[in-house]
Amino acid sequence: MQLTQHQIDYCMECGVCTGSCPVSRNWSEFSPRQIIKRTCIENPEEVTKRRELWQCLSCGRCYSRCPVEIDFPEFNRQQRVAARLQGNLPQESHHGVMQTISLLQTAKLTQSRTAWARDAGKFSDKGDYFYFVGCLPYFEVTFRYLNLSPLTSAKSVLKILNKMGIEPVISNEERCCGHDALWSGDEEKFEKLAKLNMEVIAASGAKTVIFSCPEGYFTFKNNYAKLFGNLPFEVVYLTEFLAKEWNNANFTFSGNGSSSVTFHDPCRLGRLSGLYESPRKLLANLPETKLVEMERSLINAQCCGTSAWMECSSCSKSTQVERINEARDTGAGTLITACPKCQIHLTCAQQGTDLNLPVKDIFTYLAERIKLD
Ligand code: SF4
Numbered sequence: 001m002q003l004t005q006h007q008i009d010y011c012m013e014c015g016v017c018t019g020s021c022p023v024s025r026n027w028s029e030f031s032p033r034q035i036i037k038r039t040c041i042e043n044p045e046e047v048t049k050r051r052e053l054w055q056c057l058s059c060g061r062c063y064s065r066c067p068v069e070i071d072f073p074e075f076n077r078q079q080r081v082a083a084r085l086q087g088n089l090p091q092e093s094h095h096g097v098m099q100t101i102s103l104l105q106t107a108k109l110t111q112s113r114t115a116w117a118r119d120a121g122k123f124s125d126k127g128d129y130f131y132f133v134g135c136l137p138y139f140e141v142t143f144r145y146l147n148l149s150p151l152t153s154a155k156s157v158l159k160i161l162n163k164m165g166i167e168p169v170i171s172n173e174e175r176c177c178g179h180d181a182l183w184s185g186d187e188e189k190f191e192k193l194a195k196l197n198m199e200v201i202a203a204s205g206a207k208t209v210i211f212s213c214p215e216g217y218f219t220f221k222n223n224y225a226k227l228f229g230n231l232p233f234e235v236v237y238l239t240e241f242l243a244k245e246w247n248n249a250n251f252t253f254s255g256n257g258s259s260s261v262t263f264h265d266p267c268r269l270g271r272l273s274g275l276y277e278s279p280r281k282l283l284a285n286l287p288e289t290k291l292v293e294m295e296r297s298l299i300n301a302q303c304c305g306t307s308a309w310m311e312c313s314s315c316s317k318s319t320q321v322e323r324i325n326e327a328r329d330t331g332a333g334t335l336i337t338a339c340p341k342c343q344i345h346l347t348c349a350q351q352g353t354d355l356n357l358p359v360k361d362i363f364t365y366l367a368e369r370i371k372l373d
């Protein structure tokens with residue numbers, strides 16, 4: 001990514017990003033502006049040898065505030081591609097299990113990705129709608145120790161879609177969307193996964209691909225479109241789809257008593273895709289739910305503290321605990337999010353602490369309140 005001379009000149013006198021960055025707040029030696037300075041003015045070879053490239057969360061807070069629109073997450077991602085080629089690699093979390101699972105998916109392999117759906121609802125092999133389930137079947141096994149069931153979210157999605165008369169395609173052949181490979185600088189892996197997913201979707205005949213993971217949604221919408229040009233299908237995030245179809249769906253609701261919830265904007269959905277309204281609209285449509293906002297929400301929301309299953313650190317933990325406390329300060333009994341990874345990270349951070357705030361995904365929350373039988 002080439003910055004203009006004007007951007008570089010402005011940047012050297014600025015520093016807004018460093019003051020906004022959750023990582024810089026915890027580690028004063030980390031500075032996005034310094035990375036730009038070292039890359040553009042000093043010694044780019046030196047930059048790609050440094051560990052700090054991996055510490056950025058790609059949360060986009062800096063980009064949203066940069067007066068000269070420097071897309072630092074993308075700028076840094078490109079340095080990561082060069083770093084990886086030189087053998088400078090990130091510290092992978094959970095012994096690299098998620099990276100290994102996605103690598104296996106670049107090969108010809110047989111997956112059993114749809115077993116969960118058989119009891120949950122009706123789905124098809126071909127049709128207009130493709131539900132891109134993403135990594136939820138793998139998260140279900142990997143994060144069992146957190147007493148979370150990420151597949152409950154997928155089951156909820158299927159039940160809601162069935163209630164609307166939609167039997168989406170769900171495929172055993174689907175692959176990881178490649179988001180984490182891309183943000184870890186592994187473009188070769190990303191491209192292999194992306195090509196396989198495009199073939200699977202083409203074979204299904206789908207005209208619309210529905211996502212319940214903001215990373216998959218963002219990656220298709222932006223990076224797949226960059227790689228393949230105009231996509232031959234529409235890319236839709238489920239909260240947008242539901243908000244648009246809500247009146248036609250004629251949902252009725254079961255009473256679960258009134259509850260107060262707060263909503264955590266996932267970075268890929270909020271700041272990076274600009275989708276803030278639809279999840280709030282859905283929650284507001286529920287008769288007995290009161291939404292209370294955290295001090296930092298919408299474009300100003302705090303990141304969940306970890307990205308692409310790498311570099312989980314004391315900085316991640318303090319960012320997450322800070323976010324949980326911010327949610328607790330609202331008085332809400334539940335923290336709702338629209339991203340499976342945010343749910344995992346914000347639940348994980350509470351282990352071994354006296355924090356005990358349930359973190360729920362929005363689709364499970366909706367499915368518990370909409371009468372589905
Ligand atoms: S906010 Fe933009 S211009 Fe300012 S230091 Fe950061 S990247 Fe440079």
Ligand code: SF4
Binds near residue numbers: 024056062
């Ligand atoms: S993307 Fe987020 S973590 Fe990375 S430099 Fe910008 S504000 Fe900091």
